[in-house]
Amino acid sequence: MTKTYKEIQGDGGSDVAGQIAGLQGRLRDRMAAVKCKIAVMSGKGGVGKSTVTANLAAALAARGAAVGVLDADVYGPSLAQMFGLRGRQLTYDSQGVQPPVTASGIKVMSMDFFLADGKTPVVWDGPQQEAFAWKGMLEMHTLREFLTDTDWGELDYLLIDLPPGTSQFATLTDLLGKPDGTVVISIPTAVSRLVVQRSISMITEVLKLPVLGVVENMSAYYCGGCDSERPLFNGPEITDYGGTPVLGRIPFDPRMAEASDAGTPFVESHALEPPAAAFLTLATELKTRVSPAPA
Amino acid sequence: MKFVCIECDEPMTFAGAGELNEGSLPVSFRCPACEWGFTMLTNPQETQMVRSLGVKIGGATVPPAPMEMMRTFLSGTAPHPPVSSETTTGEGAGKCPFAAVVKEAAEKP
Numbered sequence: 001m002t003k004t005y006k007e008i009q010g011d012g013g014s015d016v017a018g019q020i021a022g023l024q025g026r027l028r029d030r031m032a033a034v035k036c037k038i039a040v041m042s043g044k045g046g047v048g049k050s051t052v053t054a055n056l057a058a059a060l061a062a063r064g065a066a067v068g069v070l071d072a073d074v075y076g077p078s079l080a081q082m083f084g085l086r087g088r089q090l091t092y093d094s095q096g097v098q099p100p101v102t103a104s105g106i107k108v109m110s111m112d113f114f115l116a117d118g119k120t121p122v123v124w125d126g127p128q129q130e131a132f133a134w135k136g137m138l139e140m141h142t143l144r145e146f147l148t149d150t151d152w153g154e155l156d157y158l159l160i161d162l163p164p165g166t167s168q169f170a171t172l173t174d175l176l177g178k179p180d181g182t183v184v185i186s187i188p189t190a191v192s193r194l195v196v197q198r199s200i201s202m203i204t205e206v207l208k209l210p211v212l213g214v215v216e217n218m219s220a221y222y223c224g225g226c227d228s229e230r231p232l233f234n235g236p237e238i239t240d241y242g243g244t245p246v247l248g249r250i251p252f253d254p255r256m257a258e259a260s261d262a263g264t265p266f267v268e269s270h271a272l273e274p275p276a277a278a279f280l281t282l283a284t285e286l287k288t289r290v291s292p293a294p295a
Numbered sequence: 296m297k298f299v300c301i302e303c304d305e306p307m308t309f310a311g312a313g314e315l316n317e318g319s320l321p322v323s324f325r326c327p328a329c330e331w332g333f334t335m336l337t338n339p340q341e342t343q344m345v346r347s348l349g350v351k352i353g354g355a356t357v358p359p360a361p362m363e364m365m366r367t368f369l370s371g372t373a374p375h376p377p378v379s380s381e382t383t384t385g386e387g388a389g390k391c392p393f394a395a396v397v398k399e400a401a402e403k404p
């Protein structure tokens with residue numbers, strides 16, 4: 001009779017369990033200096049997750065918070081552009097990689113900083129045949145290293161901008177455990193509300209994690225010329241997604257897209273405009289629900 | 296995955312990894328009791344799978360460099376690869392990570 005798997009102690013010399021515990025410990029140590037970790041996600045693509053993340057970060061920073069932003073969209077990074085940080089040289093020291101910092105003090109880490117230019121896609125070295133077997137591991141490690149190896153320092157808020165869908169959110173919570181807040185972005189159309197509701201159910205019912213609330217982006221059309229709001233989409237105003245409250249509404253303003261393209265969050269470049277006020281209100285709402293102040 | 300010597304019923308211990316050759320990694324194990332040993336040759340997919348686990352064959356002697364896994368696997372070069380302001384480098388990073396039982400360890404609660 002041979003020994004069974006469970007009867008054999010250790011793993012023959014690699015101490016894999018120890019190595020993994022070491023990686024997890026380093027992640028925990030780094031995150032200990034971050035008071036509130038906020039995931040920004042949506043089942044739906046293109047609804048403004050990154051735009052809301054950038055402007056919410058700017059609004060929180062304007063209110064005096066120490067803010068970091070992690071672009072967790074590994075294959076489609078956009079935050080380096082939105083913060084005007086593309087092409088920044090990274091340096092690393094014994095503390096890890098120093099994240100580029102905006103003029104307003106927001107620390108940003110993104111895959112964009114590791115890519116040669118605006119045309120370079122993210123391609124992993126390795127046999128491309130049956131690559132599905134290992135790609136997910138690399139996505140996880142990238143997220144883990146962005147969290148662990150970036151020298152975030154002491155932060156009140158770390159906003160994590162996720163790609164569309166729920167898969168990267170699940171990876172994030174595998175690594176971090178329960179975020180201090182999860183904000184879901186939607187737009188007021190039946191299609192978006194349907195897809196977003198499903199992603200909320202995924203989080204609350206399958207992953208058994210709480211969702212702070214929904215931000216409805218493009219809730220109206222804001223005309224800067226005549227300072228008025230007009231309807232944009234036909235969805236009736238709702239106050240919750242199956243019990244998950246709507247935390248804030250952000251109007252569509254073409255200047256917001258222009259600001260992102262130009263590399264300055266709208267909240268900073270158009271601080272006195274009503275759509276900027278909507279982000280400041282959202283920041284206040286977030287701060288009352290998830291406060292970095294000790295309880 | 297663990298290996299047991301048929302003769303002695305002893306768990307085999309890691310005895311060294313060779314050079315990566317056309318995607319194949321030789322990994323040797325020996326029985327501590329009778330010295331019998333063998334070398335396992337992975338196929339390229341297995342090698343990649345094992346590399347992507349992020350652990351090092353035979354154990355980690357130094358902590359990984361910042362962003363080591365991501366930078367090791369990312370194809371092409373950054374315009375400005377991270378500049379070290381200190382003497383430590385990520386040299387040899389992720390070259391031969393391997394351990395067969397990682398899955399079990401990773402799945403531990």
Ligand SMILES: Nc1ncnc2c1ncn2[C@@H]1O[C@H](COP(=O)(O)OP(=O)(O)OP(=O)(O)O)[C@@H](O)[C@H]1O
Nearest residue numbers: 045046047048049050051164251252253256257260
């Ligand atoms: N309220 C708004 N007013 C004007 N333009 C907006 C607004 N919200 C988003 N946009 C624009 O819509 C486009 C998509 O926004 P964004 O990239 O933030 O969406 P996303 O949800 O992050 O997309 P993805 O799913 O690809 O990550 C961008 O060009 C952005 O500038």
Ligand SMILES: [Mg+2]
Nearest residue numbers: 049050073078
């Ligand atoms: Mg985005």
Ligand SMILES: [Zn+2]
Nearest residue numbers: 300303326329
């Ligand atoms: Zn033996």
